[in-house]
Amino acid sequence: MSAGLRRAVIDLDAYRANLDLVRSWMDPVEVMAIMKADAYGHGLEPIALTAVDAGIRWIGVLTVPAALRLRAIGVGEDVHLFTWQHDPGLDFRDAIDSAVDLGVSNTAELRRIVEAVDQRPARVHLGVDSGLHRDGATAEDWTALVELARDAQRDGRIEVVAAYTHLAESSDADDSEAVAHFDAMVERAEDLGLDIRWEHVAASLAGLERKEFRKDMVRMGANLFGIPGADGVSAADLGLTPVMTVSAAVAKTKRVPVGTGVSYDYTYRTDTETTLALVPIGYADGVPRAAQGRIEVAINDRRYPIAGRVAMDQFLVDVGDDDVRVGDTVTLFGTGEDGESTVLEWGRALDTIGEEIVCRIGSRVQRVHEGHSGEGRVGEYLRGERS
Structure with a gap:
């Protein structure tokens, strides 16, 4: 999907x-x-x-x-x-x-x-x-x-x-x-x-x-x-649910040989022949450059680390020999219920807090409001926004 x-x-x-x-x-x-x-x-x-x-x-x-x-x-x-x-x-x-x-x-x-x-x-x-x-x-x-x-x-x-x-x-x-x-x-x-x-x-x-x-x-x-502030406490521990799920679609895939340098400065090199997947979201959209090597994203229910520098508009993922195709969903963070990272994990991995992560998500990332939208003034507002 x-x-x-x-x-x-x-x-x-x-x-x-x-x-x-x-x-x-x-x-x-x-x-x-x-x-x-x-x-x-x-x-x-x-x-x-x-x-x-x-x-x-x-x-x-x-x-x-x-x-x-x-x-x-x-x-x-x-x-x-x-x-x-x-x-x-x-x-x-x-x-x-x-x-x-x-x-x-x-x-x-x-x-x-x-x-x-x-x-x-x-x-x-x-x-x-x-x-x-x-x-x-x-x-x-x-x-x-x-x-x-x-x-x-x-x-x-x-x-x-x-x-x-x-x-x-x-x-x-x-x-x-x-x-x-x-x-x-x-x-x-x-x-x-x-x-x-x-x-x-x-x-x-x-x-x-x-x-x-x-x-x-x-x-x-x-x-x-759904972003608790207490150290060591997850949303699930409190019975809360993270409200925002950020995703993108694989834009390109490319087969590359062993030893291929990836993204700026070649801070990552492939250790086998592999497939790289291009994800069209970058630091202009709120993904910190520091995410390289610290953050994993989910594709087809499997996590992969960000490979190489995060660029302004994109980053790459080394998916090995897995069957990852253009258009596949890449979940950056969500509820965690399907094994994806949560915003709290992002915060801990990047030495910050979950609030900073969600507030950084930029305007190029389309907000899609789901649930409750058919009721009362919420539904009226969202229908008017979409018309």
């Missing part, structure tokens, strides 16, 4: 099953489904619509433009869209008018939000820097941020929805210290007259491993895509 030149099949049923399972683990705590980076490369709109159909009412999308994309396809205001990385020149009016939740970490940004308010108050989450040092207000800046937020809320300009932070997940001790700092900042805010209704600090790993950090809501990303 041909895989097409290159494609990523996104199993929406698997995403929904993962979502249902994770929500059962977190119950009664709310789950915010994180979908930054175009839903980790899986396609924002169909993933979001699947989550909404499953009953999710909080989605994190990093930026305001991504949130507005979801409002534009009919994700209503009953679903809270949380954003926290803002362009310094962003006009917040559209976000406020569309009830997009805005993570805020400094007074300058909060002033810009307050100034943009027109018909309705802005929904704001106040960020605390608890040690990751990417986002959030420092302890020194927190009081000024809280006082400004308190006054703006009293004036009806904003609604303070929550306080949040992000953990470094460096060690249990570091995370415990970070949460203690966050708790102290929330207490300070309340002493200053600002009531904090919601708190969220834990993402995927801490949400699973540290129940006491779940607070009112857990931000779940990688687990929902």
